[in-house]
Amino acid sequence: MLIFTKALEIADFLAIQRNSALKLGFVPTMGALHNGHIALVEKAKRENDLVIVSIFVNPTQFNNPEDLKNYPKTPEADHKMLDAAGTDILFQPTVDEVYNHGLKEGKEIDLGKLERVMEGAHRPGHFKGVVQVVARLFDIVRPDRAYFGEKDFQQLAVIRKMTSDLNYNIEIIGCETIREKSGLAMSSRNLRLSEEERKIATQIYKAMEYVRDNWKTLGQQEALKNAIERINSHPPLKVEYLEIADAKDLQPIVLSDKKVNARVFAAVFCGGVRLIDNLDIS
Secondary structure, three states: OEEEOOHHHHHHHHHHHHHOOOOEEEEEEOOOOOHHHHHHHHHHHHHOOEEEEEEOOOHHHOOOHHHHHHOOOOHHHHHHHHHHOOOOEEEOOOHHHHOOOOOOOOOOOOOHHHHOOOHHHHOOOHHHHHHHHHHHHHHHHOOOEEEEEHHHHHHHHHHHHHHHHOOOOOEEEEEOOOEOOOOOEOOHHHHHOOHHHHHHHHHHHHHHHHHHHHHHHHOHHHHHHHHHHHHHOOOOEEEEEEEEEEOOOOOEOOOOOOOOOEEEEEEEEEOOEEEEEEEEOO
């Protein structure tokens, strides 16, 4: 596995590979890797000639300084996992290397309604930071395909819109959420949970399953109300939001329509750790 820390160096190297007609698959991450990330790498390996993984904790997408400070970092373990998975190239830049013109500068797009619901509403400025860093990484790596997990479903929608609006010739591949046997979605933030908290956090998935199984018979408001009560009855869990939205545009569903492609979206605090998840409930 080749490791690059400089943008110009990896860009020059990849330009040679691209000129050799090799297809480049890209998996952007913030490190603290788990099997969900490795599933993205493995899919990228099946579909491309070279796989590039980036590890970069992006400061501009954290609206809470404490969240940025506490974000888990496991560089040695990350390198071992990526090497074992057959990663060809790791790009691990510094903040100055990625934002060589300052944190406040970068590409922007009008996210419209995507920025006014769920994560956008509860984390002001978050998706602006996502657009800045992913656009910068795309400019450096210039991949043919880029891989993102569906656990961050709204982020995936933002990246698809960004890719289209900025005319990137990159195929965005969304990959199914990888879960632990308990149903808990794999997440880097799970490293901050105690063993007991990890057990309790499985109630998030169970509540989403309840919504999936009951929202068309009980009505979405009653199903969501019951699910929220179920989650909140297991301290230290506290629901920030639990919503049903159309998977196409992430807007609220007014009427229960069997034809709609619906998902339930959750953001739940487990003590001081904020967990997000979603589930297809069509």
